[in-house]
Amino acid sequence: MPLLELKNVHTYYGNIHALKGISLSVEEGEIVTLIGSNGAGKSTTLRTISGLLRPRYGEILFKGERIDHLPPHKIVELGVIQVPEGRRIFPRLTVRENLEIGAFLRKDKAEIARDMERVFHLFPRLYERLNQRGGTLSGGEQQMLAIGRALMGRPRVLLLDEPSMGLAPVLVEQIFGIISDINAQGTTILLVEQNALMALAIAHRGYVLQTGEIVLADTAQALRENKLVQHAYLGVG
Template sequence: MLLEIKDLHVSYGAIRALEGVSFTIDTGEIVALIGANGAGKSTTLRTISGLIKPTQGSIMYKGNDLVKLPPHKIVEAGISQVPEGRRVFTRMTVYENLEMGAYTRNDKSGIKEDLGKVFKRFPRLEERRNQLAGTLSGGEQQMLAMGRALMSRPEVLLLDEPSMGLAPMLVKEIFEIIKEINSSGTTVLLVEQNAHMALSIANRAYVLETGRVVLSGLASELINDEKVRKAYLGEE
């Protein structure tokens, strides 16, 4: 088991965002977290990344608890997040954004090699390498956010709403890229409003409702589950 989230509790003041969330991720999997807005999906990712500290629970990664580590140490350990809303550095170039993704590293030849891999995977970023990130389209910014996260050579990639605000054709392209990243050896934890797309590429999935896991199983089974279809796939 690569990552084990155990009994995670998070509060924002009096509001309880997570109430005992537990799940596991094995090496090489794509695991999806699905649920309505406000279910606690993004909070879960931000807690794993160290951006939010839980009031209770553990985040075991390769046998070590990450809960007390600062975010940059979690990146160094091998977990990188693509945040909701891209969060690219708009006044920096594409190239500078990608360099920022490697800020925990000092192996110059390895960084150069990974930059080449990112440009191979996202040719549009290479074409626009000297362009300011703020002038890119939404889809290109999503690619840049993913490329930037990959520059830290993560073993686990946390993706928060990668399809948000993108045209259907681009959504398809982004999900193909996620599958490709996974097949080249990166484990993926995916939070996604588009439950159908998430379940179509995931191995397993967990359904969150008001800060709790209420359903879990193989993605291929959940996509055909009547409750899931009604609540999250917009099907009667």
């Protein structure tokens, strides 16, 4: 049984049919990536999984249980945690408070402190900025904080929405290295990216999304070698 599964999910913005029957699955321990161009419905898919949007038809299952009727905070409680597009750091909370709010549902203080240490291991920069307001951080630091904040919730599956957006190439590489590490330490990841090259480099499997529909699904390796993907998303040929 997949950890997370979407079955024929249709999502609308008013009358706009944004997702036209998305089906995908994420197995425990995988990095699965969802690539596609701007407006393909990648973020909409993540927002629908998180409960910020309601699918009109279809099912979303987490460990075999339907979650598509749950409010966002209940979905987070199950361990489906999103790092939203554009990072969405709380600008007037300090770095520490941003991390603490990531652990909002947890009561185990000692474990929370341990996880915060783990976040500082991954992102030493955040420790240096501990009492600074989130809004004063650079884009890269904010991305680190957004990922750290999500890790504070002990995700069973981490949904990452465009972690490379607006970052310098060297930072993108660093962030993707860390995403790989997080996965290696046991967290399942669903990664949405426009930067298909980077995403396919660290993912196990991938889906290609075009105007609300999945047009290709394969292993990352096969997708990298696929002519269409190379042409449309990797800038080859």
